[in-house]
Amino acid sequence: MSPAVVRLAGSGLPSKxxxxxxxxxxxxxxxxxxxSAMRTSVTSIATRKHLEISPIRLPERKRSLLCNxxxxxxxxxxxxxxxxxxxxxKLGLLFAVWYAANVYFNIYNKQVLKAFPYPMTCxxxxxxxxxxxxxxxxxxxxxxxxxxxxxxxxxxxxLACIHVLGNVLTNVSLRAVAPSFTHTVKAAEPLFSVILxxxxxxxxxxxxxxxxLLPIVAGVVLASTSELSFNWTGFIAALGSNITxxxxxxxxxxxxxxxxxxxxxxxxxxxxxxMSFFILAPLAVVLEGVQLTPAAIQAFxxxxxxxxxVAGLTFHAYxxxxxxxxxxxxxxxxxxxxxxxxxVVIVASVIAFNTPVSGQNAFxxxxxIAGVFLYSQAKRSGDKKEVKAAxx
Numbered sequence: 001m002s003p004a005v006v007r008l009a010g011s012g013l014p015s016k017x018x019x020x021x022x023x024x025x026x027x028x029x030x031x032x033x034x035x036s037a038m039r040t041s042v043t044s045i046a047t048r049k050h051l052e053i054s055p056i057r058l059p060e061r062k063r064s065l066l067c068n069x070x071x072x073x074x075x076x077x078x079x080x081x082x083x084x085x086x087x088x089x090k091l092g093l094l095f096a097v098w099y100a101a102n103v104y105f106n107i108y109n110k111q112v113l114k115a116f117p118y119p120m121t122c123x124x125x126x127x128x129x130x131x132x133x134x135x136x137x138x139x140x141x142x143x144x145x146x147x148x149x150x151x152x153x154x155x156x157x158x159l160a161c162i163h164v165l166g167n168v169l170t171n172v173s174l175r176a177v178a179p180s181f182t183h184t185v186k187a188a189e190p191l192f193s194v195i196l197x198x199x200x201x202x203x204x205x206x207x208x209x210x211x212x213l214l215p216i217v218a219g220v221v222l223a224s225t226s227e228l229s230f231n232w233t234g235f236i237a238a239l240g241s242n243i244t245x246x247x248x249x250x251x252x253x254x255x256x257x258x259x260x261x262x263x264x265x266x267x268x269x270x271x272x273x274x275m276s277f278f279i280l281a282p283l284a285v286v287l288e289g290v291q292l293t294p295a296a297i298q299a300f301x302x303x304x305x306x307x308x309x310v311a312g313l314t315f316h317a318y319x320x321x322x323x324x325x326x327x328x329x330x331x332x333x334x335x336x337x338x339x340x341x342x343x344v345v346i347v348a349s350v351i352a353f354n355t356p357v358s359g360q361n362a363f364x365x366x367x368x369i370a371g372v373f374l375y376s377q378a379k380r381s382g383d384k385k386e387v388k389a390a391x392x
Contacts, residue, residue, distance in 0.1 A: 087328075094325050099341050101318035103348045106179045108307040108314070109171065110353070115304045118291045119171035120284040122308070125292070126167075127277035129312030134270035146267040153275075156268075159248055160275035166244035168280070169237045177227070177234030179349040180357075180365070183342050184223045185238035187368040188216055190375040192246040208378035212371055219368025226360040265323040273316065335376035339369055 113122060137143040173182045191213050197203040224230060297305060326334045346365060350357055 091325070091328055094321055094328075095337060098318055098321045098325060098337075099344050101314040101321065102341055102345050105311055105314040105318060106174070106183075106345055106349055107352045108311040110174050110179050110349075112304055112308045112311055113171065113175040115301050116291070116296070116308070117175055118284075118288045119175050120168055120280065120288050121291050122311075123164075123168050123171050124277060124280045124284045125308065126312040126315040127164075127273055127280060129309070130270075130273040130316030131277045133313070133316050134273060137270075143266065143270070146264075146271070148271070156271060156275060160272050160279055162244050162248040163272050164276045164280045166241045166248065167276070169241040169244065173234045173237035173241065175234075176231055176237065178229045178353060178355045180346045180355055181223065181227045181229060182234065182238050183346050183349070184227075184365045184368055185220055185235060186242055187342060187365075187372050188220050188239070189242045189246060190372060191216060192242045193249070196243075196246050206378065206382045209375065209382060212374035212378045215367050215371030216375065217371075219364045219366070219371060222364025223361050223368065224364075226358045226364065228356055228358075265326065266320060269319060269323055335379075336373065339373050339376070342372075343369055 109122070113119065116122065134143075138145045170182070170186075173185070194205045194209065194213065198205065224235060322334075322338075325337065329337075349355065
């Protein structure tokens with residue numbers, strides 16, 4: 001039998017081993033094993049030194065790809081931080097414009113109502129200006145034009161009627177009393193929200209929510225009893241606007257309008273504004289007559305017409321910006337921002353009209369707004385518990 005050639009493990013060198021009759025593998029000579037081990041050791045040392053000393057050379061294309069990947073990985077955190085900074089800045093600007101539009105609307109609207117005491121006509125003009133803004137934004141593509149289903153207008157009509165009534169009552173209150181007092185009374189919105197949600201939606205308020213309503217009611221009572229410009233027309237109109245606006249919110253949930261009409265909040269508000277104009281304009285003519293005549297415009301004090309236009313622009317702007325903010329933050333954050341907005345409007349109105357404020361009035365206003373803040377926190381806690389209970 002011819003000798004077999006066997007490769008020694010680890011040496012890379014062939015070694016002849018003779019297969020005996022018993023066919024067992026015979027070990028190679030000792031000298032050959034030592035030489036192979038020495039060669040293996042020398043080769044291993046040389047290879048290791050070569051790897052330690054020689055740089056790794058990659059093809060040009062692979063080096064370019066690796067460099068680009070490293071640059072992108074390094075730039076990613078900077079891009080994300082830049083986007084976060086831009087989003088925060090944009091949100092801050094939206095809040096600032098929201099507050100400014102509210103301040104200008106309340107001050108200019110009060111001045112217009114003093115010179116032109118027709119709240120229904122003023123509200124119809126404001127709806128008309130808002131309708132023009134909405135149509136302009138749809139035609140220019142600034143805002144995506146909604147696709148309205150045939151039965152959507154029937155579902156929206158009750159909300160449009162309530163929207164009309166709420167805004168007319170707000171203007172009636174602003175004409176009758178100081179804007180600061182109107183907004184103090186309107187701070188009682190959570191009270192009517194809880195009552196209407198319990199009546200129509202079967203929603204039972206938690207104990208912290210009920211407790212937060214106590215400072216709201218107490219604050220409104222204290223502010224009302226010490227308000228120098230108090231009259232029942234302004235007070236009842238402000239309360240009526242609370243009831244109507246909260247009814248609108250409850251009805252929106254009850255009829256699930258978003259699911260039926262496929263509208264987001266901004267487009268829903270725009271359609272409500274247009275429908276409200278067509279509902280209110282003929283009613284204003286019937287109940288108040290045609291008051292905005294050329295002769296009446298010429299009799300306006302200087303600047304009133306300009307302020308009326310600005311009031312109409314800011315009337316639509318502050319409500320639309322409110323919806324834009326609501327799309328970017330949680331409802332609780334929006335509620336807290338709304339509390340701050342009310343404080344800003346009250347303080348600005350007091351300064352603009354030099355409204356005398358007693359200590360009791362100031363304390364009542366602060367107490368009511370603090371109650372609104374506590375209400376938003378209690379609602380947030382209750383909503384979290386409901387989500388956990390539903391998940392369990």
